[in-house]
Amino acid sequence: MPDQPDQPDQPDRSSLPAWLPAGQPYPSDAPASAALMERAQRVTPGGVNSPVRAFGAVGGTPRFMASAQGAWLTDADGRRYVDLVGSWGPMILGHCDERVVAAVREAAGRGFSYGMPSEGEVALAEEIVGRVAPVEQVRLVSSGTEATMSAVRLARGATGRSAIVKFAGCYHGHVDALLAHAGSGVATFALPDSAGVPASAAAETIVLPFNDLDAVESAFAEHGPRIAALITEAAAGNMGVVPPAPGFTAGLRRITAEHGALLISDEVMTGFRCSPSGWYGLEGPYEQGAPDLFTFGKVMGGGFPAAAFGGRADLMERLAPLGPVYQAGTLSGNPVAVAAGLSTLRACDDALYERLGRAARAIADGAVAALTAAGVPHRVQWAGSMFSVFFRDGEVTSFEQARGQDLGAFRAFFHAMLARGVHLPPSAFEAWFVSGAHDEAAVEHVLAALPDAARAAAEASDHASDDHAGGRDAG
Numbered sequence: 001m002p003d004q005p006d007q008p009d010q011p012d013r014s015s016l017p018a019w020l021p022a023g024q025p026y027p028s029d030a031p032a033s034a035a036l037m038e039r040a041q042r043v044t045p046g047g048v049n050s051p052v053r054a055f056g057a058v059g060g061t062p063r064f065m066a067s068a069q070g071a072w073l074t075d076a077d078g079r080r081y082v083d084l085v086g087s088w089g090p091m092i093l094g095h096c097d098e099r100v101v102a103a104v105r106e107a108a109g110r111g112f113s114y115g116m117p118s119e120g121e122v123a124l125a126e127e128i129v130g131r132v133a134p135v136e137q138v139r140l141v142s143s144g145t146e147a148t149m150s151a152v153r154l155a156r157g158a159t160g161r162s163a164i165v166k167f168a169g170c171y172h173g174h175v176d177a178l179l180a181h182a183g184s185g186v187a188t189f190a191l192p193d194s195a196g197v198p199a200s201a202a203a204e205t206i207v208l209p210f211n212d213l214d215a216v217e218s219a220f221a222e223h224g225p226r227i228a229a230l231i232t233e234a235a236a237g238n239m240g241v242v243p244p245a246p247g248f249t250a251g252l253r254r255i256t257a258e259h260g261a262l263l264i265s266d267e268v269m270t271g272f273r274c275s276p277s278g279w280y281g282l283e284g285p286y287e288q289g290a291p292d293l294f295t296f297g298k299v300m301g302g303g304f305p306a307a308a309f310g311g312r313a314d315l316m317e318r319l320a321p322l323g324p325v326y327q328a329g330t331l332s333g334n335p336v337a338v339a340a341g342l343s344t345l346r347a348c349d350d351a352l353y354e355r356l357g358r359a360a361r362a363i364a365d366g367a368v369a370a371l372t373a374a375g376v377p378h379r380v381q382w383a384g385s386m387f388s389v390f391f392r393d394g395e396v397t398s399f400e401q402a403r404g405q406d407l408g409a410f411r412a413f414f415h416a417m418l419a420r421g422v423h424l425p426p427s428a429f430e431a432w433f434v435s436g437a438h439d440e441a442a443v444e445h446v447l448a449a450l451p452d453a454a455r456a457a458a459e460a461s462d463h464a465s466d467d468h469a470g471g472r473d474a475g
């Protein structure tokens with residue numbers, strides 16, 4: 001395959017009447033999206049099927065999308081945007097990559113779902129096991145939430161213990177036990193602990209500050225014998241990008257092992273994104289040993305509902321049908337989703353990661369230059385080619401620091417970018433996702449929008465609200 005996927009639908013300003021006229025932003029209203037939102041609100045809570053899509057953190061009308069191609073989204077009003085959401089991570093090759101479209105068409109033509117095993121599931125599991133050395137076996141599921149929920153159950157079943165340690169600002173899906181201090185999506189909607197999570201479930205969850213090994217030592221000293229597992233985002237992406245400090249993951253491995261607890265590395269966001277083998281590929285192997293279990297999602301489904309959890313065979317064999325830990329799914333290993341995921345992973349080669357790195361670096365450099373010129377405090381942080389821009393000065397190592405951003409400045413920046421044809425994640429606490437389809441034209445378009453947006457952020461910054469609500473959930 002050529003290095004650069006074809007971009008048959010690249011924007012040609014001259015042939016697109018709805019395209020942004022040079023130098024003029026889109027109007028702030030979006031009539032077709034607004035009409036759809038009104039309809040949606042009648043039949044769907046809040047009009048959306050995942051809360052952050054409602055633009056709660058930034059205000060305004062969420063844009064309903066009609067189609068996407070390469071690095072570009074087209075909304076219901078026919079307006080086009082460079083996509084820096086990437087479906088919250090999965091679209092690493094860009095939209096409608098021809099290799100994935102062909103694989104999906106071929107698989108769908110053979111059957112949608114068999115309810116019986118099929119070869120594609122084996123091939124996808126082999127691809128994952130081949131990439132992440134400590135993972136000897138995987139079980140396929142349909143969402144990242146299902147992957148972390150199942151990994152937690154397996155850890156509890158394997159250890160006979162019930163408590164789980166997690167970090168504030170890390171999001172692991174909307175699993176009861178993991179929905180405490182779960183990143184900014186929960187903060188955004190003023191649900192510090194979601195209604196409907198029984199106190200008994202929350203009581204089994206110990207929440208600690210990220211990147212604080214002393215806190216981990218103390219928690220294990222006090223509660224060690226009842227802790228089944230510690231779960232962590234391999235590199236946090238749900239409070240903005242906050243990589244683990246050097247030695248942090250190795251420290252977690254050491255402490256959990258000393259206390260007979262399992263270490264679960266959640267790579268739903270970082271897996272196959274930060275490197276061909278995720279965050280583990282960048283930081284591992286660790287002298288102290290590998291995490292016991294890993295969770296994956298997003299990229300490995302190529303935009304379809306496929307996710308996985310995996311680890312050492314002796315642990316994974318405790319799952320039904322071999323062992324006593326029950327876990328199942330009608331659509332697990334769905335043949336069409338598996339075909340999308342496998343063709344996506346097979347296209348995730350060194351050249352792809354190089355392209356991602358180049359596009360990410362160019363956009364991040366442009367953001368730094370524009371925000372610096374406008375005098376807006378900011379900080380860019382990285383995990384491989386995954387990055388985010390914090391609207392505050394200084395290193396961010398914890399959720400508490402991430403929450404110290406100027407959210408008024410971000411809101412103004414977000415809307416100015418949107419008006420200039422760049423769709424950022426509608427949250428100051430999210431990675432900006434690029435894809436292999438973010439070519440020069442797409443990057444240039446983003447760079448051209450940045451200076452005006454940075455000036456808008458500077459103006460808003462003067463009367464920024466000091467609320468600290470973020471805006472993050474599962475996309």
Ligand SMILES: Cc1ncc(COP(=O)(O)O)c(C=O)c1O
Pocket residue numbers: 088143144145146148171172173174233237238266267268269297298307473474475
């Ligand atoms: C690190 C992490 N784990 C788990 C999840 C949950 O995945 P899903 O939304 O597919 O349920 C997410 C989603 O954003 C995530 O970022």
